[in-house]
Amino acid sequence: MTALPEVFDAAVLADAESYDVVVVGFGIAGGCAALEAARAGARVLLLERAAVHGGTTCMAGGHFYLGGGTAVQEATGHRDSPQAMYDFLVSTSRDPDRAKIRAYCEGSVAHFDWLEALGFAFERSYFSGKAVIQPGTEGLMFTGNEKVWPHIAVTPPAPRGHKVPVPGDTQGAKLVMDLLRDRVEDIGIEVRYETGATNLVTDGDGAVVGLAWRRFQTTGLVRASAVVLAAGGFVMNPEMVAAHTPALGAKLFTLGSTHDDGLGIRLGASVGAALERMDEPFITAPFYPPSLLVKGLIVNKDGQRFVAEDSYHARTSYHVLRQRDSAAYLVVDSNHAERPAMPLVPFIDGWETVEEMAAGLGLPVDAFRSTLDRYNAHAARGEDPDFHKQPEWLAPQDSGPWAAYDLSLGKALYAGFTLGGISTTVDGQARRADGSAVRGLYAAGACASGIAQDGQGYCSGLQLGEGSFFGRRAGRHAATGA
Template identity: 70%
Template sequence: MSTADIPEVIAAAAITAWDAEFDVVVAGFGIAGGCAAVAAATRGARVLVLERAAVAGGTTALAGGHFYLGGGTAVQQATGHTDSAEEMYKYLLSVSRDPEPDKIRAYAEGSVAHFDWLEQLGFEFERSYYPEKAVIQPGTQGLMYTGNEKVWPYREQAVPAPRGHKVPVPGDTQGAALVIELLVKRAAALGVEVRYETGVTNLVLDADGAVAGVTWRKPGETGAVKAKSVVLAAGGFVMNSEMVAAHVPWLAEKPFVLGTTYDDGLGIRLGVSAGGATRNMDQAFVTAPVYPPAQLLTGIVVNRKGERFVAEDSYHARTSAFVLDQPGAAAYLIVDSEHMERPVFPLAPFIDGWETVEEMAAGLGVPYETLQSTLDNYNANAAQGTDPDFHKGAEWLAPQDKGPWGAFDLTLGKALYAGFTLGGLRTSVDGEVLRDNGSPIPGLYAAGATSSTLAQDGKGYASGTQLGAGSFFGRRAGHHAASRSS
């Protein structure tokens, strides 16, 4: 049996005995599923969560803890950063691939309330700002820029504001585990039943094609649960080699994938089995950050032709996405002796240093004349505080004319790239799974990485949108699913 197979839909009339009945069944207890379960239970629904793993968390538990939120949150206000729902909307609209304006509008306009809801779980984002260019705050600072808000052309399309709100856990991994822990506690207090090591295997539909329940499996046991609504929040498909090969084959080549065993696309395939459409399945987030230290961004990134192709102050995933577009997915970051600083954890390995540009060109295997011309042009403009070619921000402009020069390797297969899938089920603003014709499948919802929420690609992604949108639209899905039981 193929791991890309679409599960069989089971007719409700074929179920001879239901072992339980709930208003809402949620498949998966990551950030989206946990928020859906809590939201549905808050509305008075009887909720069951089926989680294939032995513990809650999913891929969320591995995340650093960025939530992309804006519009004037308490942290933004406390740190003196003006923002509005309109500017957040305009920014997300500008960076999204094939955007769905109604979803982006809802997310932006509901962002402050969602921030408050998250804090009501029992933690507080620190009212502090981290001003440096980094992948994630090194400490517990509550806010930083985590996207391309200050990068051209986006800085001209929306007023920049930092929106990367970090859970107050130091370090760059597992910060979101705190939120999962609090969601588990809140779910228990609301009477949500959670069955671990128990996974949904099939959707059960009635004669009209509406959701009637699910079948499930756990070691040595199977059964069927009757439900008015089902929320699919079972992660993405980065761990399913057949689905990756079919939709994003380049992701299977060399990057290290970010996910858990259960990011096998089952939630997506369950939605498809009921007639659900998919979106953005050929998109993935892939990155090998060259910063920190941020000073390296004053250098230039060139391809095998010795030409620049991206503004070096871009968010790390945007730069990486442009690298992967280059011939041979090869690129090099070049920095002179005055701006050289070695990263503590280099994901893009240092290649070597050279006394002359000609020697460097030979060492990198790029045309000397082109590389020298690229450097000369950049240096002349940087000395004037401009970058007419790629519009790099003025704070990152500095001539790279003090030899010797060093280079870091951004080439796929040399740099340590990591990634995850961005595609999933097509959903409404309330998380309803939609058919190709745009009509909703009655009683079926999806959220988190199982859905294609903001239709972003690697060039437009901002850290925190997976947790931010996953939790936000998970809540909306839970609320709407609960409304079907009233």
């Protein structure tokens, strides 16, 4: 479904119940918005279509992208500053929203403290390996392209992937959501589960003054001074995906909950809010761990390298999908071949000679041999003049036999979600195409277009990090107007 919901006139609210702030969606952004609005003195109603809190947030491993000198960074000896964090995020953004990035970086340490005040502590420890997420409860690791050229030339790299103290790579964020639910209950916010917003209500000036809701067969209306949309992305809406992000098609596994159907985004658009970066998805198929594989080289069907292999996995995937037939192969020698811990990228075969490998992969043998020889010669000297791969991940691949893993779309298990959404100010106010605010309407989390703009510049932890951070700002501004 791509149709915009009907907008109701304020006259329908004559006998409606009234709240100061109504929040739509109880994931990380909505929960933080509701809590901060209530702490600012607002009477808050929180609507959630599911039977429980959490949404897609509860599927996440639990990374929060935070920096500027957090307690975990300090305890593990990693120097960072708001300016360094800002410089890095600006360098990775296609069209950086400098106001949002500045606010996020300068408020990152305080936000770290706010999260811990929910009732947990990030472990003061560091995971030095290259992985998608810490395998244990380590509190910090690199989760982006901080060490990848050209970003490493912009500012000294610092790890900013703060993981909640839950082992493993799934559902770590549920710990935070359970604590957030407890804080919401403690402060007395009314939460209505299995209740979804269906339409927005505006007055004669176009300001949002309430909404309509449905719970099974029951419907109703709520008057509100402000509505915060935090209802997720649109990865589970096939029509919207086809219209905006066709790359998230049948060959990919979609990462989202049932209710990531774009309704919040369509509600915003129905009252004139502009939508940004609707064509940009996050797509990835990590080939590591083990980190040993990172020392290999990735080639396309022409036998050419096209990306630094030590890139964050979504950056690598971003470039794979732009190769001919979206095909690519990871090549390693006998000293570096190892089965991936998460076999999303399948092993193809092994070969005794480079010529046999080229034939087996369907690569032009002369071009592939030239690529391999050039890589090996430079790797032996600890350098990569072509893609600036860092020395710690360089090693000659010259000890046969050789093996290859298939990074091609349709072979590797790619997964993804949407990044586009409602255009917002730094305080979460929904904006029209001309930049003016839609009075009374806010958006946060996957409903909103944020700092994370595409897979090439994404860092693990930005969804939870900026969802919670800007959710808080939206809640406070919705409650107080400041």
